Every structure is written in C-alpha cells, then in structure tokens.
Amino acid sequence: MQMQNRGTLFGGGIVMVVLGIIFLAFPGFTMSFFTVLAGIGFLAGGISAIVAWWGTREFGGGGGVLFFGILSIIFALVCFVHPLALATTLTWLVALCVLIAGIAQIASLIAMGSFPMRAAAIASTAVMALFGLFALIWPPMVVQFVGISLIIEGVTAFVLGLTSKQDF
Numbered sequence: 001m002q003m004q005n006r007g008t009l010f011g012g013g014i015v016m017v018v019l020g021i022i023f024l025a026f027p028g029f030t031m032s033f034f035t036v037l038a039g040i041g042f043l044a045g046g047i048s049a050i051v052a053w054w055g056t057r058e059f060g061g062g063g064g065v066l067f068f069g070i071l072s073i074i075f076a077l078v079c080f081v082h083p084l085a086l087a088t089t090l091t092w093l094v095a096l097c098v099l100i101a102g103i104a105q106i107a108s109l110i111a112m113g114s115f116p117m118r119a120a121a122i123a124s125t126a127v128m129a130l131f132g133l134f135a136l137i138w139p140p141m142v143v144q145f146v147g148i149s150l151i152i153e154g155v156t157a158f159v160l161g162l163t164s165k166q167d168f
Helices: 002-025 027-059 063-081 083-111 118-137 140-163
Strands: none
Touching: 002 027, 002 140, 027 063, 027 083, 027 140, 063 083, 083 118, 118 140
C-alpha cells in the first residue's frame, strides 16, 4: 500500500511537470486545445438539451431548453472555428473582472479603517489585481502562470513521493 501512494505521487508529479512544460512552451496551442475541449462539452450539452426538448415537446413546454440547446451548439461551433480568438476574448473578460474586483476590494479595505492583517489583505488583493492587469495586457500569461504552477506542484509531489516513508 505504501508504494502505491508513493507511485501515485511520482506519477502525478511527472504528469504535472510535463503538462506545465507544455503550457509554458505552447501557450497558444494550450489555449486553443482547452477551448476546443470546452466546445466539445458545449456541443454535447446542446445536443442533450435539444434531445430533451424533443422528448417533451408534446407536453407544450421546453422552449427555453430548445433555445439553450441551439445557443450551446452555436457557441461550440465558435469554439471549433476560432478557438484562440475565443480563448483570448474570454481571458480578457475574466482578467477585466479580476482587475475591477481587485481595485474595488482594495478601496473597500482602505475605507474600512484599521483591522488586524489589513496590510496583508491589501497586499494579496493587489497581487490579484496585478495578475488581472497582466492577463488583460497579455492573455497567454494566464496559461504560463498555470504552467509554472503545474511545474511547482509536480516537483513538490515528486519530492514528497521520494521522501515519504509512510502511507498517508
């Protein structure tokens, strides 16, 4: 049992490091790949919604389900035809939301006055807002941040597997 957990840590660590390297080396491909995967999910959801509508149409309802199904299929087609453009656009939207939320939270923390750990809360929120700004300026940075995180987590898991002497 002990070797099984160590093997899982070794294997998981190696997979995370390899994925992290792929994310860093090919940010455009990675963004496109995950957008296409999302497109497959939207396509499956859209087809499922239309099938559900078809099965209940005789009962006189489900117009919203049909609309959702058609909209999901259209979104899936956009994912397939323009994956990098869609990924970049969604990254901009999320980055803008993170930046605005960070600025609003910093203003709120400053307005609250003094409280324990106020400086730490402002600093961590500022880092979040800064990442939002960087992602807004350069969307592939998000993928590279994920790549760096995967490498760090992978190396950590691998080292834990090496140093672990007991089952956990």
